[in-house]
Amino acid sequence: MKNIGFKNNVKQAGLYLGLLSLLIVPSSCDQSFLDTDPQGKQAGTVFWQNEGDATKAVNAMYANLRGWNNTAFAAIALESVGSDDAEKGSTPSDATFFNDYDNFSVGSGDGQLGGFWSGQYQNINYANQVLDNIPAISMDETLKARYLAEAKFIRAYSYFRLVRAFGDVPLRLKLPKDATEYNIPRTPKAEVYAAIEKDLTEAAAVLPLSYGSSDIGRATKGAALSLHAKVSMYQQKWQQVFDLTTQVISSGQYSLFPNYEALFRVANENSTESIFEIQNELLPNNKDVSNSQYSQVQGVRGVTGGGWGFNTPTTALANAYEAGDPRRDATIIFRGETTPSGDAIPAVGDNPMYNQKSYVPFALYTTGFNEGSQQNVRVLRYAEVLLMNAEAANELGNSAQALISLELVRARARGTSKTILPKVTPTDKAALRTAIWNERHVELAMEFDRYFDVIRQGRGEAVFGSKGWKAGKNEVWPIPQNEIDLSAGVLVQNPGY
Template sequence: MKNLRYKISTIVIAIAAVLAIAGCKKGLLDQHPLNQITDETYWQSATDATMFATRMYTYMPQDNFVYYEGMSDNGISNDPTTRRFGNSTQDPTISSKEWSYEPMRQAYSFFTNVDKVPDMDPGLKKRLTAEVKFVLAYRYFIMTTLYGDIPLVTNLITDPTKADIPKSPKADIMKAELQWLDEAATDLPLSYTGADQGRATKGAALALKSRIYLYAGDYANAAAAAKSVMDLGIYKLYPSYFDFFQKDGDYSSEDIWSFGYTLSVHQNSLRDILGSQALMNGRNILDPTSELVNDYESKNGFYPYTKDPGYVATDPYNNRDPRLRQTILCPGDIYKYPYFPNINQYDPFNNQGDRIGGDLGSRSGYSWCKNVDRYDYVRSGVNNWKAFHYAEILLNYAEAQNEVGGPTADVIAALDQIRSRAGMPTIAQTFTTNALAINQTNMRTFIRHERRIELAGEGLRYFDVLRWKIGEQVMQGAIYTVDATDGITNISTANGHINKYPKTVIEQRFFNNAKFYVWPIPQLAIDASKGILTQNPLWK
């Protein structure tokens, strides 16, 4: 059966030859003439319009979004660019990751030309237009979140001499994003079936709206937008936290919008990026930090986990929040991967592939299992990248509503849904266990912690660090390996193996300047703009 990913690949192939011969002017917007693919020879049918709109989804978050974990205190990567953002040694020569106006050109090409399609069904035209607005809003959102003020394009630019335009304030661009999303939400359906699964829905538009308001600190509107998603009545948490991020959870009741992968057309790269070498044939490109591992509560809700009466130093991963070992492989864990049945224990001290310091080994002594397809072939994965899902909506609502009115019953109810799915004590039980009063300040701290744990491995922690302005606290100083000074009981010392590893510095991080809360404008874009585009003030 055809699916969204197949359609995307089809449209890419269909226009690739035309794009290859299209002329280009390297300006601040990287303007490319689009007349070769938007003239009367293309816009002949509803299929043409559908294919063009479908291509827009290639600009949405995909598997490589996980690299943002390595820019936060959740992860450490051997990818050079990711690592430099993680240790705050970035500069304008490497900051072009999200700087692209191609999505804007494509969006306005669609808006300009879709009316040329003869006899097109009005309902389909409205829906496709809404889908394009959804992607356009996301692209401006991600760029303004990282770069701040940027140029705002409001029409299709066909004259290369007019491609260089000045910045607009981030607040003005946010207004445009929200207007697009309001318009999109009106015309998008609640759900799709069959080959259309994976397209933007009303819930997806509202979910993005909630994230935009939350990141802007507009808590009243963030809470309202999140509540509008909840009130749709079609979303709920998937029963299993681990399985939701496998193929099982694709297009499930928790999946609001995800980027699709298939075995026959295109697999994801999550095994290579995240996976254990010995157990999964991955490459350990991105590893969890020991600080993230240490932030998980005990199973009984004690925080830190070492306060739990059941804590045993030589078995530190037992009796912990179940999400820990559904997210991260810890030394001594048994993880049965069907294609490598002979190696089941994660052992970064002795296993050749994962050994700390090895060519493909873990840097920290930990590896990921969340998001790594457990059931598909070597070096592939077909589970979707879950870009927006219901657990985030519940967390958005809880955080925003707590800022507006404190820890009301509905704030606690939203959090208890997440805690219940995880198999963790309720908010009331957890606060009692830790002798904490339920007030706005304590709830704010708890929500930030819960958000980190629930969304670990999804790339969102980096953006939370930026918006909460906590980089100096959590991204400064040494990053360490696992501390197995006392040994790990579950790892056998037979045949000359070891079960101990000293706490060792991996790298130093230097988040010591306010400029790291915003990315520098890429130097190539500035150089090409003839003085119109200026560098972010903190980076001058």
Template sequence: MKRLICYISLSFTMVMGACNKDALNKGPLNLYSDNNVWKDSALISRVVLQAYSGIHCIYDDAGDWMPCDITDEAKTARSFLKCNLVNAGQYTASSGIYDGTWTGTYTNVRGCNTILSHLNDMPLSSSGKDQIKGEVLFLRALNYTDLYFTFGRFPIVDKVLSLSDELTAGRASDDSCVAFMLNDLNAAAALLPESYPAASLGRATKYAALGIKCRLLLNHKDYSGAAAVAKEIIDKGPYSLFPDYGGMFYPENDDNKEVIFNKEYAGDQSNQVHSLDVYDNSSYFTGFSSVVECPTQNLVDQYLMTDGKPWDKSGLFDPAHPYANRDPRFQASIMYDGTTWMKTLMDMKLGSAINPTTSGTTYTGYMLRKFLNPNYIFYGNNTNYQNCIMLRLAEIYLNYAECELKLGNAEGARPYINLLRERVNMPDIPAGQMTWDAYVRERTVELAFEGQRWNDIRRWGTGASMIGITINAVKINEQNGARTYTTVPLENRFFDPKMYYFPIPQDELQKYPAGKVPEQNPGW
């Protein structure tokens, strides 16, 4: 494959970062020879940190489109983004959907394989080598899971390829791909520490490896296996729910006690920044046409009233004040008409200063609040770049609950759902009333916008009812000082079962010689 051949240079620049725009800018590492790099413990440490910088997370997509924009969670306000092709079912293998995921994964895997190939050359103790090996195996598996959840089966590359190697490997079987990732995660978990001192927060731990293993097993529908791993994390891991659901994502609470793994920003580990606060705040604050992600009315309707009932079955619902008495996770996740943000009343009526018709308009009547920093400074230097939580204890609780439900043990699932509800002062689900629908709703609101929704929908087989649907918005009218809120259809989306996995980019397939082109995903 050309995409692999272009990386076989042994120079440090090509090995670790020339094709990665986010590589650490910590010094002229490309001036060092391979021999110098792998003999110097300080340079080795920087190489490993650079491998972390290649991690892809949803914050890296800010300004383009995030995964929520192709689910029922959100609608992008930018008509030119490629996610609109997905929503309309008008994309093909040539559309470049997730092409960066394919190329980025193999760039990052190449870096991981390079480090692993030099372990024996490193002037480190056995324990030091073991930790690096564990970290890099974890990172390789993390990159491959990103690829796997997007495209399904993939070509397995487990070493640094040279011109003498077979460079046109086909896609491995599904079982082989899963086994390979699990082997890496199991080995990583055996080698990595359970925790780190404050100076090393953000590095992969044993429980980070187990957490990604749990996610992989769940999506592979190995419910017994995923439940066992989840229970190990719950029982033995040093984690607990952070008391403030919304504040959990603020920069002052980075690396809090709920976080199992995150991508670190503005530190030695990645030395990166993201633009989420700029692109997803109102143009009133940013000064330019922002607001990329617009939460849907479909998602808003999933948030229960504080009595634990849906809005259309609760006596607490007031159509004149539809956002009052809602699950507190609603206020923490979504900006709505009448809420306060950055000491400003958010007037979401179309044509207001917050929601102007000229730029930065939200199509749905809502804006994203989750993840955003309420103390962000929009002008001048601002180093408050919050980390992106990629795995947290709440997901493990939900994974365990799903497994228990699938295994026929609803009462085993209920306590973990109730722990999440108790965190935000929502009423418990009573004994005997833990249903699948209640679980789906809980997972929907707890993990809203965090990037797992597409995997969930594929695993549940609910693409027709959760993707190929009418996306709704709220229309806000005002007469004599009184406002009315009406749900209106915004967009009819398309779904075909072939869409559960995205087509391998055509540009990648064209790099194979005739007769060795791997098969495309079914239907594409």
């Protein structure tokens, strides 16, 4: 269900944050950029006065999630092309830096590292501003508590993306009070994970199960519980994963959307399967709101309404599906096909395949706007909750429950397919684990999880070794060299880089 009101407001709020909207880089000492006074923005010194200011600040926090460094090149580089599911795409000479992530030769000076780092710390900075400033505002106390919980969710989400990409990262839970607090060292990842879990526990205790139509897209209790389960899964806290996913399943708030392919179309955003999505919109009279490039950078290259053609599926991914699995054609746009939306894809072009999950039908293109700017980014889906529940149940020795949750996902995928996907039946823990991992692979393909899934499973060398991946080094990416330089050595590089 589309909700233009919330989507519009989350962007408009960014115009009011003024100086407070600028990034506070955790390691940087040089704050000369603060001297610039952005025109048309409300000065930070007169902000944080009332409930309206609080609302604008929270909405601006959400708006930042859809920015370039959160959803475009940096995210593709660090969260997708290193996997066996995706490669650079586009033309061979365009954005060749992606190849360095694909073959694990990237150095610490590459700009996408800094972009990803900055994007996450911008989100954290927005959240910290909310958490530090809203408590003193005289406003509705229930709304205040909810806003603080939403900020904790966003902060936890960004720290999760950071810790799985870099390992130890600077942990900043308060705005710096003076220049001495800007330059802080990396915090051990165990402490970062503990902070993430604390934020999510506190957020889940306050956030509502659902919202009215004017607030669809905000973080819910289910979003906090689901992200907490995912964070716990990366730490192999299997009982916690099982308990948290069981809470989400038992809440009755979610169900699998019947049509897997249609699930990812614009008309079905924020569906019954959606747990959290980054909200994007195309408003013909407002280009500032219509700024997402998530779909544009991955769209079919060389056609009007398509895109740039980056982050393309691999042959290995195409071959990973069982015969008759409709998720294959719902995930991959092949050259020469006609999409379910009626777009004829030219048989000849730069790339043989494109990401169908980020695809927006060409007829929805508006001249002068980014292609596909109305496409939301699916961050957490109910299908993943079921698969986390299955994996945790299996690790705890409860194969019966694992098979129940796994079958729900396969049954939806099976749908009306002429070739029926068989039920998974083995109860042996190792065999069932493999089956669940395979299901995650095809169910969540091209959703920016495969790379980190393989690493957390301890299979990095087995799956990515032929691409150049090395144990003891490539579990994490290098810390951006610019951040190390700005810190005067307070930040130290990851081993091997």
